[in-house]
Structure formats: structure tokens, C-alpha cells
Amino acid sequence: MKTFEVKAKVEELKYDELNSKELELVRLAKEATSRSYAPYSNFRVGAAILLSNGEIITGANQENAAYPSGTCAERSACYYAGATYPDAKFEAIAIAARGTDGEFVDEPCSPCGACRQALLQYELLAGKGVKTLLVGRDRIYRLESIRSILPFAFTEF
Numbered sequence: 001m002k003t004f005e006v007k008a009k010v011e012e013l014k015y016d017e018l019n020s021k022e023l024e025l026v027r028l029a030k031e032a033t034s035r036s037y038a039p040y041s042n043f044r045v046g047a048a049i050l051l052s053n054g055e056i057i058t059g060a061n062q063e064n065a066a067y068p069s070g071t072c073a074e075r076s077a078c079y080y081a082g083a084t085y086p087d088a089k090f091e092a093i094a095i096a097a098r099g100t101d102g103e104f105v106d107e108p109c110s111p112c113g114a115c116r117q118a119l120l121q122y123e124l125l126a127g128k129g130v131k132t133l134l135v136g137r138d139r140i141y142r143l144e145s146i147r148s149i150l151p152f153a154f155t156e157f
């Protein structure tokens with residue numbers, strides 16, 4: 001038997017350690033939570049994606065009475081970006097969330113498995129890692145790529 005570990009490099013930063021572009025992306029992701037439609041979970045998520053053409057696309061989770069019909073903020077943003085600017089490459093994404101108390105979550109919000117898979121596809125199209133900012137109340141986790149948090153992705157088989 002052979003054993004190996006899968007590791008992800010995560011940088012934990014304070015807000016004042018982000019550059020101005022990162023701060024703007026975080027601000028827009030947090031703002032996007034206000035456009036969430038989450039009457040069932042009351043968990044409001046926002047995402048902001050910076051594209052290679054300079055555009056920033058935002059998305060928010062959209063729930064539905066038929067639960068699986070809804071979608072996450074990350075996928076609403078990435079599919080809109082792909083459908084609107086098919087030639088642009090993803091550069092970075094920020095993801096923020098407000099919990100059932102309406103406050104931004106303390107623990108940086110991480111994308112679900114389905115969103116990691118969807119975002120990875122755009123990362124592969126970009127040909128390089130998509131910088132990922134997971135937003136918490138007082139700190140941000142910065143990752144160099146989506147791949148780093150999706151080992152053994154479906155596209156690798």
C-alpha cells in the first residue's frame with residue numbers, strides 16, 4: 001500500500017493585507033449577498049468574478065421551492081460570466097456569505113463541491129489558477145486556485 005497526502009496552500013489575511021483589486025472583489029461579493037433569494041435556508045451567498053477583460057460579474061444564490069432547481073452564488077456568477085463573455089478568462093473569485101442572523105459569517109465561506117467542479121472547468125479554460133478569496137467577517141482565506149481545493153476532480157479522469 002502506498003499513502004500520500006493532498007494539501008492545499010491557504011493564506012489567511014486581514015482585510016488591510018488585501019490589494020485594492022482584491023478588496024473591490026470582496027466588497028462586490030459581500031454586496032451581492034443582498035441579491036440572494038434564500039427564503040428556505042436564509043443563508044445568503046454572494047460571489048464576484050474578475051474576468052481577463054476587466055469585467056466583474058456577480059452572482060447570488062437563488063433558491064427554489066423544488067430545492068434542486070435552485071443554484072449557488074458561485075454557479076450563478078460563473079455561468080452568467082461564461083454566457084456573457086465566452087472569450088474572457090477567469091482571473092479571480094471572491095465568495096461571501098451572511099448567516100441566518102443576517103451577519104457576515106465569521107468562518108470564511110467555502111464553495112460547495114458542485115461549485116468547485118463548475119469553477120474548475122473555467123479555471124482549465126483560463127489555463128492558470130483562479131485566485132480564490134473566501135471571505136470571513138475579519139479574515140480572508142486566499143487560495144492560488146480552485147484545483148487546490150478539489151483534488152481528484154472529475155476532469156482528471
Ligand SMILES: [Zn+2]
Pocket residue numbers: 072073074075111112113114115116
Ligand atoms: Zn455551490
